[in-house]
Amino acid sequence: MSREEILKKVNEIFWDVFDDESIVVTEETTAADIEDWDSLTHITLISEVEDEFGFTFAMKDVLGMKNVGEMLDIIEEQI
Amino acid sequence: MTGITFTKLKKNCKTDMTGCREYRLAVLGDCATQHLATAIQGYGVEENMAFKIYDADYNQIDAQLLDPSSEFCQFGAQFALIYMCSEKLYHTFAETEDKTGFADKIYQKIRSYWDLVNRQQLSCSIIQFLFVEFDDRIYGNYAAKTKASFLYQVKRLNCLLMDGAQEIKNVFFMDLNGIQLQCGREIAYDDKLYYIAKMPLSTAVLPEVAKQVTDIVKAVSGAIRKCVITDLDNTLWGGVIGDDGLEGIQIGELGLGHAFEEFQIWLKELKNRGIVLAVCSKNDENTAKEPFLKHPEMVLRLDDFSMFVANWEDKASNIRFIQETLNIGMDSIVFLDDNPFEREQVRRAIPDITVPELPEDPAQYLSHLRALNLFETASSSESDKDRTQQYQAEAKRTISRQQYQNYDEYLQSLNMVAEVKPFDRFQFPRIAQLTQRSNQFNLRTVRCTEAEIERMAEDDRFITFYFTLRDDFGDHGLISVVILEKTDSDTLFMYNWLMSCRVLKRGMEEFIINKVIDTARKEGYKRVVGEYIQTPKNAMVKDIYEKLGFRNLGEGRFEADVEQFVRNRTFIVGSEQ
Known part of the structure; x- marks a missing residue:
């Protein structure tokens, strides 16, 4: 799967989790850019990404990822 | 498992539930319960139940229960859900010196919670989560042999809670162990979520937990299933009685017979606990009754059924006839049939009835139906087992009534x-x-x-x-x-x-x-x-x-x-x- 394809899938997960199809995520998107992205939603997001791509994040990744780009790095590495 | 994701339940929470019955539920936990509360609210939408939820802050059980002016006491809950997680319990266990007295000590504490709820809120039911049983492998399998192990103490604690609730009638249990056994610890728990956010339950298992909480709420509120209407051929036995004959149907030793035998045992147990059974089959009546009268390996017999309807009419009409004769609500009936076409026809004709899917392989009937938890109840009494006889008598009265010219004469008779x-x-x-x-x-x-x-x-x-x-x-x-x-x-x-x-x-x-x-x-x-x-x-x-x-x-x-x-x-x- 190419990085663009992963980003596209991740974007769709964002639509689903935040119930908002106007969200456009980029490599640079951070929690500060999306209003409802708090620690609780972060957990839902993590669970959905794990489900979609079929792997589990390590705890340090859940806590450490700074933007969507870093999330994509981990996904690329895992799948 | 429910087949519904947590994200879907979360979206459900935005649904306007005006006009649906309201249920006020308070969630008290010693762990993070926000997602659990969201899941329950969202699952309620699936069931047309408008949950109004008060989710207490993290680890506030004592404060909320002791102070009469607390949010919980002011909320007017109909249901108080108490979820104390085993992870935290383990911490307390580790800090306790008197390991063998641990369960009793914790039981007293929870018992005092129940008493406090009952003192503060007159008509509030308690949904107590039982503790998930796990072993820390400190003793290996010897844990079952020593009272000082966590495994022993957590099992004992669950037993103490169940025993204690015998005398406190408004306490009901949510058995997380059952869910863990059903879907496996790997699915039900996500350790990192507990370490990061103090959430013991995984996102994947939340819908199932929410479903079972709503099952309990519904049962306590009076919505329960009372009757199973079942098909015969390939549902109660393997094969077709009209074609295969008495010796050819598979029940007991023959062919797939053991699967059907276990299935019949389960139905009989349901009957013994007060669920009324009825037959609805496309068959000649005499042919259909033959196995119940003559087959030595049949578990169910004719007197286990309140009604026996076998003819060539469509099933929806026969089900309506059974429902009217027994005089129970359509929404309290479960219809079991191996034939997908019949199931679909009944579902379309009678929206209120419950028609579960049945797996193609009869070996899976039982575990599939058990997993659906169709028969949640909030009470049981000694007289439950007599219910079948009562409904049988009712059917006889219906026939007798037809012999009298006027109704008063019938009543007098x-x-x-x-x-x-x-x-x-x-x-x-x-x-x-x-x-x-x-x-x-x-x-x-x-x-x-x-x-x-x-x-x-x-x-x-x-x-x-x-x-x-x-x-x-x-x-x-x-x-x-x-x-x-x-x-x-x-x-x-x-x-x-x-x-x-x-x-x-x-x-x-x-x-x-x-x-x-x-x-x-x-x-x-x-x-x-x-x-x-x-x-x-x-x-x-x-x-x-x-x-x-x-x-x-x-x-x-x-x-x-x-x-x-x-x-x-x-x-x-x-x-x-």
């Missing part, structure tokens, strides 16, 4: 005798159960737990009655409950009146009201006031007070003048002690 008694200890469970189960003949739909029934029985401000009815065909048992409240020195208010629909149109309601008025007269009251509170299901009693001689005061209230009251005609004879 029944030789009906009713018994009237104030609530007594032996009947508390059945009385509470009836208040929870009755939906149609229920004037105010006041649901009561056993504890509340007991309180009212002992409270001088109330006069309580239960009624039984028997006739030549059999004993209906306890079929009606009346609770009269002494609102002032002249007035008795019918705080609760409900009756089992099994005894409709027998003159029982006339008999009951006569008794109420007699009591009022004897005790010196001038009037009896009744009230009708409308629900989606109780339209049948909308006009009952007027029919029985009460004056309509408007706004659902009715009044009878004790002095001028004209007794209602009834063929029922009282047998007061």
Whole structure:
């Protein structure tokens, strides 16, 4: 799967989790850019990404990822 | 598992639930419960239940329960969910020196929570989560042999809780162990979520937990399933009786027979606990009955069924016939059939009925149906096992009625005798159960737990009655409950009146009201006031007070003048002690 394809899938997960199809995520998107992205939603997001791509994040990744780009790095590495 | 994701449940929470029945539920936990609360709210939407949830802050159980001015105490919860997680329990265990006394100590603490809830909120049911049992492998398998192990103590704690709740009637359990066994620890738990956010349950398991919480809430609120209607060929046995013959059907030793045998054992256990069974099959009646009469390996026999309908009509019509004869709600019926076409036809024709999918392989019938948790209940009583006989007698009455020219003659022929008694200890469970189960003949739909029934029985401000009815065909048992409240020195208010629909149109309601008025007269009251509170299901009693001689005061209230009251005609004879 190419990085663009992963980003596209991740974007769709964002639509689903935040119930908002106007969200456009980029490599640079951070929690500060999306209003409802708090620690609780972060957990839902993590669970959905794990489900979609079929792997589990390590705890340090859940806590450490700074933007969507870093999330994509981990996904690329895992799948 | 439910097949619904947490994200879907979260979206559900935005649904406008105006017009749906409201359920007030408080969540108290020693871990992070926000997602659990969201999941319950969202699952309620799937079931047309409008949950109003108060989710207490993290680890606030003591503070919320002890302070009468706390948010919890002010919230007016109908349900208090207490979720204490095993992860935290393990911490406390590790810090405890007296390991062997650990479970008892924690039990006392939880017991005090229950007592506090009951002191603060009069009609609140408690949903206590049982502790998930896990072993820390400190002792290996020897853990089961030493009382000092966590495994031993957590198992003991669960047993203490279950034992303790025998005497506290408004405590119900959510068994997380069952869910863990069903889907596996790997799915049910996500350790990192607990370390990061103090959330012990995984996102994947939340919908199932939410489903079972709503199952409990529904059962406590009176929505329970009462009847299983089952197909025969390839459902109760392998093969087709009409084609394969008595020796050819697979039950017991033959072919796939053991799977069907286990399935029949399960249905028989359901019957023994009060679920009524009926047959609905496309077959000639005599052919269909043959295995029940002659096959030595059949577990179920004809007398296990309240009704046996085998013909070539369409199944939906036959199901309607069964439902009308037994006089129960369509939404309390489960229909089992191996044929997807029949299932779909019944689902389309009868939206309220429950028609679970059945797996193609009969080996999977049982585990599939068990996982659906279709028969949640909030009470059980000794008389449950007699229910099949009662419904069988009902079917015989229906046939007998057709022989009489006029209805009065028929009623007289029944030789009906009713018994009237104030609530007594032996009947508390059945009385509470009836208040929870009755939906149609229920004037105010006041649901009561056993504890509340007991309180009212002992409270001088109330006069309580239960009624039984028997006739030549059999004993209906306890079929009606009346609770009269002494609102002032002249007035008795019918705080609760409900009756089992099994005894409709027998003159029982006339008999009951006569008794109420007699009591009022004897005790010196001038009037009896009744009230009708409308629900989606109780339209049948909308006009009952007027029919029985009460004056309509408007706004659902009715009044009878004790002095001028004209007794209602009834063929029922009282047998007061």
